[in-house]
Amino acid sequence: MKVLILGAGAVGGYFGARLAEAGADVTFLVRERRRKQLRQNGLRVNSIHGDIHVREPQLVAAGEAASPFDVVLLSNKAYHLADSMAAIAPYVGENTMVLPLLNGIAHMEPLFERFGRERVLGGLCFIETTLNADGEVVQTSPIHELVFGEWDGGESERIDKLKQAFSGTKASFRASTQIQRDMWHKYLFITTLSGITTLMNASVGPIREAVYGLELTRQLSEESASVMRKIGAPIDADIVDKQMQTFLNQSYGMKASMLRDMEKGLPVEADQLQGYLIQKAEQFGVSVPLLKVVYNNLKVYELKRAADK
Incomplete structure (x- = not known):
């Protein structure tokens, strides 16, 4: 399963690095400045659960040509929602799952309107991370959980596939049948x-x-x-x-x-x-x-x- 993560900051960088560490096909959609930094230093995570160094992360800059991804993970701040939707739009295909991890609930309706209710999953994460001055992800607390599920609840074939794609990592990727709650x-x-x-x-x-x-x-x-x-x-x-x-x-x-x-x-x-x-x-x-x-x-x-x- 091809995974696109918007940004390689504190949240997206952490969960993306854990997926890459486990062998998943992960690409980061980043700004040009961040791309140069990652090309030079790789993606580094300093974590109490074990450090990671993805030496050559797969990167794409906004607007660059690429085929649609199976899942697009949004880890941006909620006030960047409009720009984030525009950035990921070229990479969302007919069967793409859009998985937002934004805080709050107000972002869901704009995502439904832009990409169609059928493409947007519910999602959230619990993690305490930050970027240090060198652009490294620093993760310091025991919890590092990402939760996802069908917005209308229950189970589905695509959620099962997502569970399989997210398995085997050192972080907790958990499917929920009651994601709205x-x-x-x-x-x-x-x-x-x-x-x-x-x-x-x-x-x-x-x-x-x-x-x-x-x-x-x-x-x-x-x-x-x-x-x-x-x-x-x-x-x-x-x-x-x-x-x-x-x-x-x-x-x-x-x-x-x-x-x-x-x-x-x-x-x-x-x-x-x-x-x-x-x-x-x-x-x-x-x-x-x-x-x-x-x-x-x-x-x-x-x-x-x-x-x-």
Whole structure:
């Protein structure tokens, strides 16, 4: 199975390298600057699960001719969705599976409209990675899971083939028969984690230890879950309790990728995560005061970032 991965950054680079390590036919669709870097140094991953050096990764630049791929994996930030869809369009054929790993849920409808509902799978990942100054992927926490499945649920022949293509790696590639539920659960967790760590400008450990840290984290999770329930999202009744336990189990230094992006002065997914839920909350009359504080903090960051430029 021919796999195309959009980008070779922290997420796509990691999972793509694990697939290449296992012998899969993987190509990375990258910008020219990243291509030069990868041609010179190869794709390097520094991981607690074992380092990888793909010395000569297969690369293609946007617009270069290539036949359609069997699966196209999107690992870009949600605010780059429009550009990402344009970049992968030449490589999507009649039978191509488009597998997005973007945070949130708002990207699904645009993908359906652009490529057809029948081509787009549901997907998500759990991983803590970043790129260092040398363009190497650094992966530091135990979890490195990618989940995929048919948007309408259940099993299918193509998902079975994808499971086989993704087998034998040192990362966890898991098929789900309830991918919508899994994606909404991930959305709730990442909205809470990114929201509280960026609001407090701290990793999980100090937030847990502070006098109101756990109380505010739960409030943020409950507000977000209340919006999701109002719009009919398929989330479990006890999901907030489960996710608070997950929050307690995180390592002391765990940070959401959004906070890491802020520390680097990079764009953030405020509109695609917290902003999307606030829009739905206002539409359905749900009170979300702490969620608005989180979102406002992110928008202030964006304004300051723009001013600094």
